[in-house]
Amino acid sequence: MTNRLAVSLSPYLRQHADNPVHWREWDEAAFAEARERDVPVLLSVGYAACHWCHVMAHESFEDHEVATALNEAFVCVKVDREERPDIDAVYMQATVAMTGQGGWPMTCLLTPSGDPFFAGTYLPKPQLLQLISAATEAWRTRRDEVVASGSHISERLRDIALPTTPGDLTDTRLQDASDALARGFDWQHGGFGKAPKFPPTMTLEFLLRHHARTGDERSLRMATETCEAMARGGMYDQLDGGFARYSVDAAWVVPHFEKMLYDNAQLMRLYSHHWRASGDPLSARIACETADFVVRRLGIDEGALASALDADTDGVEGLTYAWTPDQLVDVLGEEDGVRAARLLTVTADGTFEHGTSTLQLHADPDDRDWWSDARRHLLEARDTRPQPARDDKVVTSWNGLAISGLVEVGMLLERPDLVAAAQRCAAYVLDHHLVDGRLRRTSLAGRIGVSAGVADDYGNLAEGLLVLHQADGDVRWIEAATALLDTALEQFAADDGGFHDTAADAQPLLRRPRDPADNAEPSGQSALAHALLTAAALTGDARWRTAAEQAVRAGASVATRDPRFAGWTLAAAEALASGPLQVAVATDDAERATALVRAAWLSPSPGLVRVVGEPDRPGVPLLEGRPLLGDAPTAYVCHGFVCDLPRTDVTEVETALRRRATV
Template identity: 65%
Template sequence: MANRLADALSPYLRQHADNPVDWQEWGPEALATAREEDRPILLSVGYAACHWCHVMAHESFEDPEVAAAINAAYVPIKVDREERPDVDAAYMTATTAMTGNGGWPMTCLLTPDGKPFFAGTYLPKAQFLQLLSAGRHAWETQREQVLASGAHIAQQLSAATGRGREEAATAELADRAVRTLSGEYDETNAGFGTAPKFPPSMVLEFLLRHHLRTGDATSLRMAEQICEAMARGGMYDQLAGGFARYSVDATWTVPHFEKMLYDNAQLLRVYAHLWRVTKSELAERIAQETADFMLRDLRTPQGAFASALDADADGVEGLTYAWTPDQLREALGEPDAGRTARLLDVTPTGTFEAGASTLQLRHDPEDARWWQDTRAKLLARRRTRPQPARDDKVVTSWNGLAIAALAEAGMIPGVPEWVDAAQQCADHVLALHLVDGRLRRTSRDGQVGAAAGVADDYGNLAEGLLALHQATGDVRYLRAAGELLQTAEAQFASPDGGFRDTAADGEQLFLTPRGAGDNAEPSGTSSLAGALLTYSALTGDTSAREHAERAVASMGEVTTAAPRFAGWALAVAEAALSGPLQVAVVGDTPGPRGLRRTAWRTPASGAVVVAGPPDAPGQPLLAERPLVDGDPAAYVCRGFVCDRPVTSSEELAAALTRSDA
């Protein structure tokens, strides 16, 4: 049987199309082959921007000796974790339980019916060959024990993934979460814990909302310091904008260089919200540059957004981004090279590898024009280097995050081009990814994939559509979000009020995955909780609010014990505690002094904003909201209690920020 990945939709799978391994995609045909041939499955899971996935590919999957060992005894199946997060989640649960840690590439041996009996991550060639030999020997000589082991592991994991305790989203829960986060805070370098450090995007949203509701200075201080540390360190691309996946050290100096859409979308939203709260020039600049990066480097010809830029170029991690003093001299000459080296901390010994340094901008240069010119020269020189590959797969969930970020960030400082981009993305995803009323997970080059959408696809896309509805007033997006949420409640709802990751009528794996908390992006439960809460505020649908509150309560175990991994759930809890806070603007003309602009630019935790003519069709918040003496007016309602309408920006800002909110 030959390698079958040449026609795969996923760029990651296509990277393995020339391997001598007889790879197949995950699906009924591959699983049937394992059963018919009575062979165990070698499952390899990774993603296109993963550095160690490339290493294992070069060491093992391109090696004829390894390929022969695989093909002789196994049905090899390759999975893109971004295309099939359900498969990844189920087997990552097994990997973590069996080894104590997880990561990618993930390497599992499965029985023909899909139950794991070995699980691990990256394996060097020699160890991988030993595993293949041991697995083959066990299957041929100890099959009953292998089958029993796989069944036992599946049973134990199913029992262990039962839900923990529930806890309602109260002010005390939120206060307790802030105290826990404060105890884990790195006062020296900012961030939480030691190394590696990941951008805590959703936790930052929670901290900003908590500060707005309570006035708590600690929440704002942590959010400000983390945002500044990330933006000034090597994890942020000081030349072209955009954030890398994480910092390998505690000081935010050396990143793991891949740039993911989901990180940059969420961080764009965070920095826009931080600017709204503090009017920080740094926050405004980072939001602008991050949006520019997304539109320039991740946008596809169809108007959607690609998944990621690779960590490697020409097989070398960070090759595109790191600099030596000599390279600065070649690009700039002296004395600018020396001045730039001091500014960006490019040292003779290097801060990264092989004498090269990441670029850090720990303080703003005194001569802004000089830095602008220098930055342009360095970026032009960098473009002559090998560039990282782009995974141009379009993921529904992550594009939902991008739609929300661009719609909100575009309205806060007033950049209509960002809102236009969000609208083009939403129109493309709805037209292509919504098939017979159900979402598909991915597409590429205008061709939709077969993989079904999971819970966070529905939650994050609905969240993006609701933000876009508020930015544009277009009721199509409100209606589409409502339909997605209705489908999600029917297909993903769990008895405890939360949501399973996979649809009830979808493929049934050996373990039904359900994210316990928020990780790099909102979990299925918290993403749907957030969208349901926003939908309730926009429409008055109290059942949607009740389900949102039950969903947040279902994550009580993690919100209480590990709030770092419940950032979006806690942000949703803050929005629920603050409202619903609804702002309806009627008869307003867009402009720098308009009521609509004031509503978007005034910090208010969890507020929804709609604008349009009185009694605009399809917009419940505008119903029975007339002009005031013929003038535009804003109606502010908090917790289902409405203030008198106001007609000036000053009155609206005061109503949104009053101390008894």
């Protein structure tokens, strides 16, 4: 037996390719070996940017004493949770059920049939060795008891996975959700609850949409205070743009330093929407800087976007990012270094570890030119430090989120280069990840992974393509998106109108994963609800809207019980309540139509879609039967494909949009 991870496509698994542990990837052969050797399976799940995954690797999996014990007692299986979210979901539910908490690295002991009989997260070396000894003894002397326990746990997991009761997210329930969020809001620091604090991006999107539809000022205030707090604190990279994964404290001072594509993709979109709702120049700046970070630091040569930057540098968390006052002086000189320390809250005692500080920017400096110059010098100096590793894996779902975000920032803040970046990204994913009409989850350096796409891959990519179609009018995107949605309805639909996370023909696990909750990313169910709703508004196909309505109803119980974990479902419900609102701009000269198109993008109505192109353009239903008025670019404001009179005046279009948004 040997370690078999060197040939893996996953950067996370490759990180463990030199371990003395005889790691295998998840496959039937691993469990067949466990049956043949008559030993349990040790399942270790993590991801490439995970700090504590690295700690456990260094302490235990690189240690020959631990490796010898593991190799003798188990078949050892490594899983990248980002490549196989289905496996992660099943065994994370077991971990939470058995221990009351979850996280990564996740460590589970399984019978050769896959039933879990132990679950935990990070285990220090002494605790892991103790577990190996106890599990080996139990497997040798109390086999029947261990197997029965695992079987019972699996059966309970299947019971827990039963679908919830669908319901309607009425206007009253949407207001109730806003009220519940206000009760849990941190009115001192922004965000919800206590430390650690994760960016509540989808929840804030719901609040912005609720404000747009109802005029509720408290919803806008919660979004505003959280957006500003996150942007001013240490979780945001004040030099290079982009957000870290979360804040370990309630005041957004100290981040957990990994930077994930899925976070930044959603956050750039959120900040552009907040700018649209408020006109806040801070949000405009953060949206653009975050988009620039994503393209610059996560862009790969082929046009797609890499998954993440690591939490650690050379095994030290924050090594690249933290500063002392003396280091600022070294770069900027005495006077400017002291000035920068005050501005960025870099103190002698430090706000992070070992006398170092994260960078915060509680107020923009009066001298913008000075700050721009100082920031450039600090970033140049920081770039000479050791840098965190990058996980170059391309994930379909996260690139779909990024396509949406890049387009929204590009169109709202007049950055055509970002729309072009979204086009390159979309082309790569369709050209590489779509194999025989079905999505693959990942690729690396142009090599396509074997893991099948899951529901959020289909939903987030379809939504991204539909948003991109609205920006450039290319029918390729809408045709690809609707084909993906056809597949999703065939492969992922559940009996209650919601969606499973895995396809009907996927490799069976202990149970078929299905989680309607929105967490760090949209659930597969809410991602598909959004894409279906957008497709319905663009095409007029009632089949899509009915499916979207059913998916939102299937998520209503989570939205009612805890709206913090149903932000994207609630955002879809707001779009259902106010839409479909459509703007079709017919023109034979795109440049002449710029003002009309911009008016359509600047409307905050949650249910709005827009298209631009020549009258009667094939493949674009909203332009069918929409002629020019004279020879001028002409806008049609429609609700459910029932349109007002054609207009060529921008002010009239804006007035019509405001009126229609309340229909």
